[in-house]
Amino acid sequence: MVILSQKRLVHIFALFMVCLLGLTGRLWYVQVRQGDQYAALTLEQVSRWVPLEEAARGDILDRNLVPLTGTKEENRIIVFPLAIDDSAEVSRGLAEILGIDALLAASYLEGEPATLPFAPTPAQSLAIQSKGWTGVMVLPVKFRYGDNQLAAQVIGHLGKISSWQEFQELSACNDKLYHFGDLVGKAGLEKYYEEALKGIWPQKSVRVFTDARGSLLGGPEFIVDERVSDSGRQDLVLTLDARIQNIVEDVMDRKVEQGAVVVMEAGSGDLLALASRPGFNPERPEDNAGSDVSESYFDHCTALYQPGSIFKVVVAAAALEEGLVSPDRIFFCSGENDQLVPCWNQFGHGELDFRQAFAESCNPVFARVGLELGASKMIEYARRMGLDNQAIAGYPVPADPRQDLNLIAAPYNLAGCSVGQGPVLVTPVQIAAMTNTVLTDGVYREPRLVKEIRNSAGKGEQVAPLEEVRAMSPATAAVMRSLLEEATRQGTGQEAFVPLTGSAGKTGSAQLGNNGDLVNAWFTGYAPLSQPRYIITVLVEEGESGSKSAAPVFKEIMEQILAL
Numbered sequence: 001m002v003i004l005s006q007k008r009l010v011h012i013f014a015l016f017m018v019c020l021l022g023l024t025g026r027l028w029y030v031q032v033r034q035g036d037q038y039a040a041l042t043l044e045q046v047s048r049w050v051p052l053e054e055a056a057r058g059d060i061l062d063r064n065l066v067p068l069t070g071t072k073e074e075n076r077i078i079v080f081p082l083a084i085d086d087s088a089e090v091s092r093g094l095a096e097i098l099g100i101d102a103l104l105a106a107s108y109l110e111g112e113p114a115t116l117p118f119a120p121t122p123a124q125s126l127a128i129q130s131k132g133w134t135g136v137m138v139l140p141v142k143f144r145y146g147d148n149q150l151a152a153q154v155i156g157h158l159g160k161i162s163s164w165q166e167f168q169e170l171s172a173c174n175d176k177l178y179h180f181g182d183l184v185g186k187a188g189l190e191k192y193y194e195e196a197l198k199g200i201w202p203q204k205s206v207r208v209f210t211d212a213r214g215s216l217l218g219g220p221e222f223i224v225d226e227r228v229s230d231s232g233r234q235d236l237v238l239t240l241d242a243r244i245q246n247i248v249e250d251v252m253d254r255k256v257e258q259g260a261v262v263v264m265e266a267g268s269g270d271l272l273a274l275a276s277r278p279g280f281n282p283e284r285p286e287d288n289a290g291s292d293v294s295e296s297y298f299d300h301c302t303a304l305y306q307p308g309s310i311f312k313v314v315v316a317a318a319a320l321e322e323g324l325v326s327p328d329r330i331f332f333c334s335g336e337n338d339q340l341v342p343c344w345n346q347f348g349h350g351e352l353d354f355r356q357a358f359a360e361s362c363n364p365v366f367a368r369v370g371l372e373l374g375a376s377k378m379i380e381y382a383r384r385m386g387l388d389n390q391a392i393a394g395y396p397v398p399a400d401p402r403q404d405l406n407l408i409a410a411p412y413n414l415a416g417c418s419v420g421q422g423p424v425l426v427t428p429v430q431i432a433a434m435t436n437t438v439l440t441d442g443v444y445r446e447p448r449l450v451k452e453i454r455n456s457a458g459k460g461e462q463v464a465p466l467e468e469v470r471a472m473s474p475a476t477a478a479v480m481r482s483l484l485e486e487a488t489r490q491g492t493g494q495e496a497f498v499p500l501t502g503s504a505g506k507t508g509s510a511q512l513g514n515n516g517d518l519v520n521a522w523f524t525g526y527a528p529l530s531q532p533r534y535i536i537t538v539l540v541e542e543g544e545s546g547s548k549s550a551a552p553v554f555k556e557i558m559e560q561i562l563a564l
Contacts, residue, residue: 048113051201051204056232056233063270069155073141076116078115079116081109125138137222139206143283144282149282150246153274154240154301155190156185156189157187158185160183161181189238189395197236207223229456234456237453239448239450248275258540258542260428261537269436269448271432271447271448274429277300302428304425307420308511311382313434314378315418317477324369327354328353328354330351331357332350333348333362333365335348344361359492375409378418387405390403407422407424408423410423421511484526485502487504492547498527501530501562503526503558506522506524508521518543521544536557538550
């Protein structure tokens, strides 16, 4: 009996310890993990407040920790209707100072505390402050987007929670606290990283305390909470460089009405700039650049296009690696009447070696080489160089299913695909990564956009590229570099040659119609020649040609970047 009693005591003690550990774990979770959220809820119950921050969110920073959203502060009028003594007098005064209808001014003095939708001038701000109205004040408010917003299509934009379904989905996908009317990510990185960026409360706000009935406690004493710690929000550190992004966007605003520019760090594969036109203003996304809202949000850097002669880089690398050609092998081009595919040079290049054919972007030569190579090998090398991989580390853009390299093997497609026409589709980011493969001695590296997700203490989680593939031998990569250099020295890419440092690259002109009057103009290349630092891929939609439309844009951007 004694032994049985002792066993019962042991079991009861063990059960007690399990319950105690469970209770301790729950208390830790509530007080530590969710402590800030419960504190925020408590503060909401005992006070009325207005945030002095448009959205309680972490920053999106460039590689040097410079905010990319162009955050700005502007004065706004804050009203606490509960604290206003004579609302009729205040509404008349506000209407007179702001030049608005008195009934409209009166409507703002009803209900909950709020920020008025006006940007007062310095004179208006001074006039309101001189009135000394209790419950009305002018304070600086931090806005998410500034006047110099960079990489808009990549950053995305915010919008208010618009439906009960959206509210439920957001509340279910993470443990953040949401309210109807909250600004949340609607597109781009703002949407993809909503859980990480969303904060618990603003870092700056103005509040007044109330009792359980909502009456002011101890008179209208307003408190401005500044630099409040918010453990909920995290910052996103990108690989982009704000200085380079600014250069690219400035050149595009002057030279590229529609298209994309990608700048990549040579070797690493990190993306230094992603710019797309037409653009949009994330501060007012409804004021888009064109009549089609979706077109303004469209990220041309990750969209699919026919590559034109840019694809000859793949064909050349595959043929060299397989031993089918050497730079000195002789071919013949008969011009626009060639039996396989017509050449852009209507009179033909005549007899030329493979090095010259690459530099002059001779279509008949590459059609012949493509047929010798065969569809299976062309597909294999295109895959090795990342032209079926739309992934970007840290940037989860959904893949476009239209990209299917297997279509190269369909009947009658091989010759056209050898010169980058037909069903071959690529993105500007993929072309930049393909170019980088030539500079890394033949190793394909997946592009990266997000470097790190860091908390309020500055400690972060690194985002690493997912894939590296041996695409070609170092010897073949060295030959490819010499071919790209020849293209800018004596071939179709001469308009992209950068004096002093030198540059190398390849043009492309993908026809948009049967008449060939309009093309998507490409150039991809790198500089300096001695120790390449930057890769730039340019796409000009509905341009004249790669040499005339895209190559000069490459040159101007590269010269400015190298001068930094």
